[in-house]
Amino acid sequence: MANERIFAGVDVGSSRTKTVLMDASKQVIGHDVRHSGTVFSQTAEDGLKVALDMAKRPRSAIAKTVSTGYGRHNVTFSNATKTEIACHAKGSYYFFPKEIAIIDIGGQDNKIIKLDPLGGRRGFKMNRKCAAGTGAFLEEMSLRLNIPLEEMDAHAAQSEDMVKLGSYCTVFSGTEVLENIRNGEPVAAIIKGLFFSVIKRVLEMDSLSDNVVMTGGVVAHNPHLAEMAAEIIGKPVLVPKLPQFTGAIGAALYAMDTH
């Protein structure tokens, strides 16, 4: 087993770099996530080392690496690149092999990808025009509210009430948040309102099919977001294992396919 070939997927996102190692039976045997930083090639190297340690495999066991994401061309040890659209589709279909619509909420962008029952792509939409609806938006708001990002989900989940935030852009939303603070609204209700506005921004990007899958770091850290989305859409929302790693898993699967 020790000399069995393994496959690497590296997803260099604008905010975090995710690394996944998979064995030939498609099990995730090592993974790592870290800030992408400014030197993507080094970040990818560091991530790979940690993932290899976790998998207890030597580097020489890697048969092939596929990189994806914003910094996909900066991964020096990668053998091929694929876009994050392709990798999220591949990773999601691996967990849910049916007709699905994938909502990926990333640090800086959102995607909606639609797949047919065989996993073929019907189309995709990507938004990077502004931060509204992305992880960056929640990060900015956590600063304004002085609530650590990792605590936002618990606040939103426990709140019965929700303030309505109607603005389209991050700056305007920031002003609205201040207004709500001034009016004495409870912080938890404001956070719930922020979650609601993230979902609304994403849902206006495209129509959805029956099976909705949510992926990405924002959902990984804020599971309540998926629950709220299910409520708003009126359909159950599927979340894969390791939602932040869906793109990297897709990349590793591509590495395996094309090996």
Added chain:
Amino acid sequence: MTEAKQPKRKVIKTAAAMGKYMADYYYELDNAAKTGERKIAWCTSVGPAEILRTMGFVVYFPETHAAMLGSTRMSTDLIPHATALGYSPEVCSYMTADIGAYLQKQTPLTKTFKGIEGIPKPDVLVYNTNQCRDVQDWFGFYAREFNAPILGISGNVTVNASTDAIVTGVALQMQDLIAPLEEISGNAFDMDKLKEVVGLSRQCSDTWKQVLEAASATPSPLTFFDGCTLMGPAVVGRGTPEAVKLYKQLLAELEERVAQKDGAIENERFRLYWDGMPVWGRLSAHSKLFASLDTNVLASTYCSSWIFSALDAEDPFNSMAKAYTDLFIVRSEDYKEAYIKEKLEMYQVDGIIYHDAKTCPNNSNCRYGMSNRIQEKTGIPSLVIDGDLNDLRCVSDEQTKTNVEAFIEQLEESK
């Protein structure tokens, strides 16, 4: 590390002669401005150029100048100067870049053509709002600045069919231009001359149409990006024999290439249609991006904007009115949808890209559900790219690249 492959694109030989034509054209304008020997009329790109030429004006097209501001990437730094004057960053960035350039006393003409110091001052400005309202505001700015007369045609918009009522109305407005233009030019109107100019314009249009349609061959000898520069003489030179000659030369070159199956890009695997304007500052980058993916964006609504098939030398006013109303940009959503569907079939494309240009709703056709409707009806996949013609602040290169690469991956997977 994976490297993007270096694209190979074919050079169009006639492009050099086209470049010379454009240089001669700007020197002619400059000479008129410096000597005052001939009067200068400013005209919108699909305005009544034939009438102005007939009246003896040298005709200047600010939109072509604005496109140069875009392609030289001067525009983005100039737009804020117009914004400071109260022109919203959300209105036509051709206009705001051009006004900004004027305020800053800058022009790409100086760098491109030695000896030209500035844009030619207008003796009259003549617009047609068939394409948009912005051209009237744009020309209005200069009319105030130069204290020059401004004339115009209030063209119709969202036209389903160019009925007699519509055509007659526009033709009457065109005839109304004659008396003031006689006064400004000092020349008497000559109907025979107008017939001749309209006839030449029609020939130019027909040949340009054939050039664009040569792209329906497989592999296509032409790209949309080539078309964006090759169309220069069709815009500024329609109504002249030289422009007709140039397009005949270009057509012959392309026909030869078609016969030899010599494609514009080396290994044409995918064929795409482009709706909307180019991102002028990224013309070359986009051309390389698609070529590196063995993809030819080979036809567009935009380059076809200078096809005026209704022009008829025997009935110049009515036929000009019809030709300038029949244009795609003037038409209703239903007409546009049918038109695009026909072109997708004609050019045998694998997909369509819509450029949603932030500051030109008039040339962005994906804003009323068109992309979804056409995709549903034809099964041809589509991609919408957010960008702009001249304001690079509205363009994300990374987003464009990822979107385009992902789109080609999608086409690859479905082949």
